Amino acid sequence: MTLSILLLCCTGTAIIGALTGDSEPTKTGTAADQAQQPIVAASVEPTEETSTPAAAPTATPDALAPSATASPSPSDAAPAPVGKVTTETEQATIRYAEKTVKDSSLAEGKRVVRTKGVNGVRTLTYEVTTTDGVRTARKLVKSTVTKQPVTQVVAVGTKKPQSSKCDPNYSGCVPIASDVDCLPKRGDGPAYVSGPIRVIGSDIYDLDRDGDGTACD
Structure with missing residues (x-):
């Protein structure tokens, strides 16, 4: 960087001093002999400071991992049905x-x-x-x-029930008729019966003539 300083004296003598890495000879003279030199202010370029952006915080694996509900231990689980x-x-x-x-x-x-x-x-x-x-x-x-x-x-x-043709007064079948006689024919009938016949009711045909209870004997 070069720094130049110009000094003007009331006597008209100008002294220009240059401060550089290499020395330059000093010139003297009147104000009429050389044109007045403008004062040049040395410009100092500002030093650019590079600002480094703050690093974003790095997420830890624990922070990235989703929260998980703790699994119940085997002792906490409901027993299986038997x-x-x-x-x-x-x-x-x-x-x-x-x-x-x-x-x-x-x-x-x-x-x-x-x-x-x-x-x-x-x-x-x-x-x-x-x-x-x-x-x-x-x-x-x-x-x-x-x-x-x-x-x-x-x-x-x-x-089929059959109508009885025997008189119920006698044991054995004595026909039911207007009159009954014993066989061999002892009367004129018209019906006949062979004995012996037991009388169990009334001897309506007078077959038991001796009265012993047995007819036509």
Whole structure:
């Protein structure tokens, strides 16, 4: 940097001193001999100071990491439900069926049990699921007939009632007629009966003539 100083004296003598790295000769003279030199102020260039911007704070890994909720320890977690599967059996009744058959030896409408019915038994097996001691499911897995039922047989009579042609006063069939005589023909009839005949009511046909209770003997 060069610094120049110009000094003017009242006598007109100018002394210019230059201060540089190299010395220069000093010139003297009158003001008329040389033109007045302007005063030049040395310009001093300001020193540029480079301002270094403050470094941004560096985020630490802990600051960048998102906050996370602490995981519960195994002792804090809820216990897993305890499931258990078992089997159960129960018995159910099988109702016996009934069958009817016709019987011509029985009076019409009469019913007689020929074979008595017996109920059967069915065994049911279930699969039962419990969770924490509480039943949550029940499923049928097997059904077996362990006792067969016996069908009941009922006979139903079909015999038509017939009007009696025998007099109810006698044991044995004595025809009902206007008159009855014993065989061999002991009278004029018109109906006849062979004995012996027991009289159980009134001897309306006078068949027991000796009165011993037996007619036509």
